[in-house]
Amino acid sequence: MTLITDTDSLRQLCRRLATTDFITVDTEFMREKTYWPQLCLVQLAGPDEAAAIDPLAPGIDLQPLFELLADPQVVKVFHAARQDIEIFFFLTGVIPAPLVDTQVAAMVCGFGDSVSYENLAAKLAGARIDKSSRFTDWSHRPLTQKQLDYALSDVTHLRVAYEKLARRLEKTGRTDWVREEMNVLTNPATYRLDAREAWRRLKVRSDKPRFLGLLREVTAWREEEAQRRDLPRNRVVRDEALIEIAAHAPTTVDELARTRGFSRGAAEGSQGAAILAAVRRGLDLPQADLPVPAPRQELPSGLGPLVDLLRVLLKMRCEVHGVAQKLVANSADLEMIAANDEAPTRALSGWRREIFGAAALDLKHGRLALTAAGRRVEVVPMRPVERGKSERDASLPS
Template identity: 65%
Template structure:
């Protein structure tokens, strides 16, 4: 079936989909040479048909598509939605809502961490995905029939996967578990990069407030430059060059020119002046307004075994309930719980606390123990009374 490549056909197709309770959505895009993704193909699946839409077709207006994406009466089903949603937000001005991410749903249903679409299609839709088109350059026209059919498979099998996942979530009472994750995906703030916070993406080698102030200004300059020129950040200036400049904070062209990884042409041009101006802003930042490095949870000395026990408990609980451990807690969360009973981490709130957090605190304080079942192969929780730590051994002189 040919792609939709004109506005009238797109509008008619979107009108038909408006009566659906849900639609399946996927995109193909290119981003290797740009800051903003280039939308090359959109696949939409309804109850009875699926079509590919050509955003690169001359004269096509995607307004009917964006109106459908914003229609609150139609659920939009994605797999690994984040990058697709970012494209719709950037180009259409709004997050597609309401939305459902089958990757997250699969994590709740015991398919493991970040399950791929091919695995989901195979296990739930009994479909085999032809991977030969995976590295297609979707910007090249014309696309072959094989390419289009490959792209459409990303929304046709998704219908079956979605329906089976929903039934499973309803059966085990876990639909509400997705609420928090879907709210995060639907929040426009999730996708908007504030240049003033771009420095947080880096891995600074120093925690000096002055170094961080210069790094913050440099990273903000690079982010705006990348956005305006539509170039990847690393094409504007590499991370290591950015941190090198922040460390030595050059104040003139000659000093900047001695920075490793920066060319003479850049130093002597407008970008060189912009870099020096960013350095100056960082150096002029008042001491009390310099950035503070993110807090790092320091596990108190001697709690290493507690951390390891909590990790065992997490795996045990997630295996028992068929939930991906990544969705419940990560290593930083475990460290935080070991250090502080009131740590503000997801694992100590809502359904995660019921599944893991409550028992994690009990295990930490000795009210629960871990032991093997009689088969010697499975772990179980054992109620226990806390034991006071033994007094230090006497030292005989």
């Protein structure tokens, strides 16, 4: 186990790892005081060695690492990969590929929803992870041996877990299922930040277009300001203050100073001037340029019990097939299926349709039923309904 602090050692490590089929990767970073995550450590493991790379070491050039992560001949294995990939994408503009997220693979293999690395390592590698260093300050130098041991355990046990998951996927023919799920993680659009879309993160009750237009303008200003100053969003202006500003549309310093949580000093300064300018832009927006609220999907009357039946069926089918429910369908998917046979949901296409979607439509149209058998719930095929008979009559024995 090695700590890499210079470019030449990093280059040699990456050359060795480039000859392997796959490497496991993890990062440690800090972002409590910044907008952009500060990369503090990168851990890599191959079949014969594991190393931690110090991005904060004076003079180190991470280009050999970035080239390895982009090497199409080496699979990169992460666990809960999204934040790690986001960091590399912002640093290089390139997403590590090909990649596998073992959290997703574990969901496909029946380990439940969003299984933690600690649980996966315990179940598949027989490892106990010491969590005491999880919330340590990774930017502080020097790193302790305890910190390095914790960090490297995130990639060493991951190799064993991935190998066992890969064998299960191959045996069950589900490798393509995981590959399909990786499409989201490898899509650059997943990580691109659009300041004018930042308002959608805020939870608001009003759907009035003018309010939403004002909210979009002031939130876009905050996003750009947070990026420029490299500060967390709420360190610039809190969400609650932005929502109140959008609701009351202050046009003067005095009106802005009355905003809850916003000081007069801030209102009188450059920040206040920028916010008032954003408010004016929101007020000047033509009606046609205002955000259009997403239409509220109201469940048609009487479909609630059907949705409940679909939820039971989903749980049953996922248990039978050993797949996490979260990966197959959510409550919104069930509601859409109940209302529309052609609903635009992933649950009605691909492998999801095979294990759940088709059965959901059969249940909806009376081609199968659910019944209790002791402590179990079972699926019962139903005979087609004859003309002139009710569905209940058709289900009775002749």
